[in-house]
Amino acid sequence: MDEQIKEKILSLLDQHRIMTIATLRPDGWPQATTVGYVSQGLTLYFLCGLESQKAANLARDDRVSLTIDHDTSDLMAITGLSMAAHAQPVTDRAEAEKVLRMLPLKYPDMHALPMPMPSPDEVRIFRVTPTVISVLDYSQGFGHTDLCTC
Numbered sequence: 143m144d145e146q147i148k149e150k151i152l153s154l155l156d157q158h159r160i161m162t163i164a165t166l167r168p169d170g171w172p173q174a175t176t177v178g179y180v181s182q183g184l185t186l187y188f189l190c191g192l193e194s195q196k197a198a199n200l201a202r203d204d205r206v207s208l209t210i211d212h213d214t215s216d217l218m219a220i221t222g223l224s225m226a227a228h229a230q231p232v233t234d235r236a237e238a239e240k241v242l243r244m245l246p247l248k249y250p251d252m253h254a255l256p257m258p259m260p261s262p263d264e265v266r267i268f269r270v271t272p273t274v275i276s277v278l279d280y281s282q283g284f285g286h287t288d289l290c291t292c
Contacts, residue, residue, distance in 0.1 A: 143290045148184075150277055151290070154210060154223050155181040159248045163188065163208040163229075163270075165199035172207075173199060179210075179270075180244040184292060186270040187232070187241045189260070197231075197266045204228045206270065211278070220280040227272040237269075238262035 164174040175196055177188040186208075190196045200206070206229045211222030232238045242259055246252070277288040 143292065144288075147277055147288050147290055150279075150288075151184065151223060151275060154221065154277075155184075155186070158210050158212065161186070161188070161208050161210045163196070163206050165196050165206055165229075166203045167195070167199055168202065178245065178248065180241060180248055182244075184272055184275075186227075186272075187244070187267060188270065189241070189245075189265040189267045192264070192266050194266070200229050200231070200268065204230055208270070218280045218284070220278060222278045224276040224278065225270075225272040226274040227270045229268040229270045232262075232267040232269050235262055238267050241267050 159178055160176055161179050162174050162176050164172045167173050173195060177190065177196075179186050179188045181187070206225075206227050208225050208227065209222060211220070214220060232241065239262060242262065246255060246259065272292045275290045275292065277290065279286050279288070
């Protein structure tokens with residue numbers, strides 16, 4: 143992967159806090175959901191309810207597609223990421239606790255969370271490992287995308 147593109151990806155991951163992730167329902171239809179995330183390098187983490195549809199979908203098929211972007215009134219300022227990835231449950235307690243410590247850091251303006259942070263036993267935490275990343279940057283031309291394999 144080109145180092146300049148990788149830096150752009152890492153910068154976009156750091157700038158944002160939410161992503162839309164699509165999993166596959168049992169009937170084959172995609173299910174897209176907005177979730178908060180944290181990242182370490184190119185690896186992303188998100189959490190969901192133990193009995194959520196996302197968790198059930200991922201137990202059957204770990205393939206996901208996701209997008210990270212922002213709204214802008216300037217058409218030529220559109221930037222974002224689109225990824226094809228695999229989402230695996232985090233089973234290592236130390237890794238899960240690290241992710242739960244990282245999440246509040248994405249919200250530095252919040253002095254206190256509105257609720258206690260859940261424990262690793264109360265939520266399902268997923269590690270998202272990209273296989274393909276598309277970097278969208280309209281400032282380089284309408285619809286410009288750099289495609290990277292991981």
